[in-house]
Amino acid sequence: MPGHILVLDPAPAMQALLAHNLGGAGYRVSCAVDARGALALLAATAPDLLMLEWALPDASGIGLLRQVRQDGVLCDLPIIMLSARDSEQDKVLALESGADDYLCKPFGPREMLARVHALLRRRAPSALRASSGSSVAGDTVLRLDPHTQRVTAGSVPVNLGRVEFRLLHFLMDHPGRVHSRAQLLDQVWGRGAYLDERTVDAHVGRLRHALQPGGCGHRIETVRGSGYRYLAFDAAMCA
Template sequence: MTSTKILVADDDPNVCEIIRLFCSKQQMDLVVANDGKQALELTEKELPDLIVLDVMMPQMDGFEACREIRKKWDIPIIMLTAKDEEFDRVLGLELGADDYVTKPFSPRELVARIRAIMRRLQPREKQEEELCNQLVFDQLVIDIDKREVTAAEEKVNFRPKEFDLLVHMARSPGSVFSREQLLEQIWGFDYFGDARTIDVHIKKIRQRLQKLPYECIHTVWGIGYKFGVDDT
């Protein structure tokens, strides 16, 4: 069985060593970078299964490193931040991070988040068998088997969780989903993040579908979101 390879980018050697110790107990191999630039180099060389990025690093901070990584790879990213501020959390998610942990943090919690993300990436064969092949809504076509989306006759690239979220809502047009329901269905019951994750992903989906002559994802104020090409 191949072990999970984790890249940790943090300029504090003590933090890296603590993470190494806890990851090794979970049969995870750790690759360490001391700054954002080195994180990019090691991502290219090692192609890790998951990346942990500290926000405050020399040469290139975690936000910039996250932005650059997302230009080439869809590797899951967890941000480490010493600031418990909404701006930092939202910015990290906007740049493509999958989760965040606020310093000081529990190594056990970090490892639990890593394991939760890796479990969510595993194939869901039973669910895929139950899904129909295509969902068609006028100029929007979602091919579930190929994981492709066509909007206004143009192929649109979606990140995995964005695609899963769109499909989940599109399979039940007109149904209203709360943020908590969507987190549980798409991210799983063991997800540690907050409902802000849903808002960020919905924003991304809307941006990717902006060439459509109609809105697909509608906000239901005080509750959540619903899918419908005719605002059903």
């Protein structure tokens, strides 16, 4: 599991603390103090995960997060936002902007490492590996090919990130069935993922946005008080 982690935090003490604990767990750690340095390291070293402080001397961490998510090469990079901001509004903003997880300062090293381990599980959860036998899921309007990882909505190609693809794949394999946020965390992110359930809402929002140009955003339906479900073509036509 150990890989290469880029820590972007302007505080030397926090850099040293993260490098010490991550290094002790077997990870290779690089550090940057500002957005410019981080972008150079991202291009040069291709890390497996970015730990990103919200408050940077030369940019907004949220702005950098959005920039990375719009990059064709870096868009799937796992990112943990670090911040002393602890309001629900700030956490939701970070998740909706593309963060995979959010750690409020101060945090304990065991919690930090547990979240890093969870994000770096590269294998898809078993529920996705054992999905339906058909090579292409969906119908004549919305189609997903798990082998090529291509999705089309109508005749429109849909560009999805790693997590959004897994989420859509799982929901399409269980059409009409309602899944709670906790169940989706287990099945899509993997059991033991230390993530807030609002992470699911953020990724569902991004998935719907990506499907909207092809007229399929409504296929991911919110079931109030329960969770989410995928509407197959016939059900979507009747909705």
